[in-house]
Amino acid sequence: MSSRRPSERRLSDRRGSGMSSRRPSIDPWRLIPMDKAIHVGGSDDFNVVFIGAGNIMFGSDEGPWNHSFRFEHKLGRRLKVVALIDPAIDRATAVLQKKCDSFVVSAYQDTRVFKTLEDFVRNMAPKDRPRAVIVGSPPMFRGSLQPGRDIEMQILKYFPGVAMFIEKPVATGPRHEIEDGFTIAKTISDSRTICSVGYMLRYLKAVQMMKRIIEENNLTVMATIARYACAYEAIAKPDWWDKSRSAGPIIEQGTHFCDLSRYFGGEVDISTVNAHSLEWDENAGQLSKIKIDESKIAPENRVPRVTAATWKYDSGAVGSFTHIVALQGTNYSCELEVYADGYQLRLVNPYVQPVLYIRKPGDDNEQAVRFPDDDPFFSEVSNLIDIIEDIEEDPEAAQILSTYEDAVRTYELTWAIREATEKSRAAKLQASAEAAKAQKTVDA
Incomplete structure (x- = not known):
């Protein structure tokens, strides 16, 4: 994996494509x-x-x-x-x-x-x-x-x-x-x-409010905790269930939450990524309502049911992400928590009706802020057009929040998570095989 440091290939110009993952933000x-x-x-x-x-x-x-x-x-x-x-x-x-x-x-x-x-x-x-x-x-x-x-x-x-x-x-x-x-x-x-x-998701009002709270209070993020539980019953595309085609649910689907984690935590030390998975052939990984015929997919290409990853950010902060293929019906369950000294920022249900729960110093209770009419898809398009048209010189106005380099860094993180799960699975299988061999020798 690359050892690039976050200081490389960056521009300060808002029209460029090489900005830091922690900047910019929008009111x-x-x-x-x-x-x-x-x-x-x-x-x-x-x-x-x-x-x-x-x-x-x-x-x-x-x-x-x-x-x-x-x-x-x-x-x-x-x-x-x-x-x-x-x-x-x-x-x-x-x-x-x-x-x-x-x-x-x-x-x-x-x-x-x-x-x-x-x-x-x-x-x-x-x-x-x-x-x-x-x-x-x-x-x-x-x-x-x-x-x-x-x-x-x-x-x-x-x-x-x-x-x-x-x-x-x-x-x-x-x-x-x-x-x-x-x-x-x-x-x-x-x-x-x-x-x-x-x-x-970077263009959500709730996400930008989180950024504003961090910036205005001069906070340093200590930890990010992300969870993405998908409703697998509604996923009827065979390609999604085949890692050789989709690259797996972390790379293809969980990428949004890996990206949001980086947006708040900063650059990830790729060498620190560790992960474990629950696989299709383990007892707890049996699913009852898969809409496609998984037997047509090679066993080594079937998607994990759970992926749990941790890592260190360059800042010293810690990140974690759990992706779960477990829910039925149609609604997903997704959350992102960001912690800093005295603060807990908890983003819930960002895809449909985002709610931001804020806990501040001096108050043990959370304040809930709801965003019922937000459309981040429109915001990202609107901002792009405004920059192309060069409508505003105000640096607080239109901003590109996800540059190409930034997106590649997120892609690198998702691949590192997938590789870490496959490495830990291979180690477990090898240990099991060696234990079985040793037992066979004892029995003999």
């Missing part, structure tokens, strides 16, 4: 819901390229994600989606038709569908040059320097200076390609390309 009251937002002014078209025609870009019944919806609300009639890129032409054409049959037809009536970015570049008129490229394709097709999985480098090559939005995690490739991610991050930073990665 939480500047984050407003879509229905309170005013469309960006101007009459000129704002050209956008969408890469990926799946759920993250156009929405589904499985969650609140839908980037196209947020761009439509932020840019209004200025939005012009000049290209929709997806190898599945039929799917892309179908979602495009739905848009053209709706009140946002002006944004999509001239959209063309292409299988690849290169196809679009070969057929692009000068007037179609984008101001932003939004990447929502599956993570196994990005975050790498390998041809066919190097979409970020392609964008930098064909559209230098054009802003990018990249979904998380930045990749789900093999561990040795993490170095590719750092190379991409440095290329983005050196070119001063505006780039935001979709760790939307």
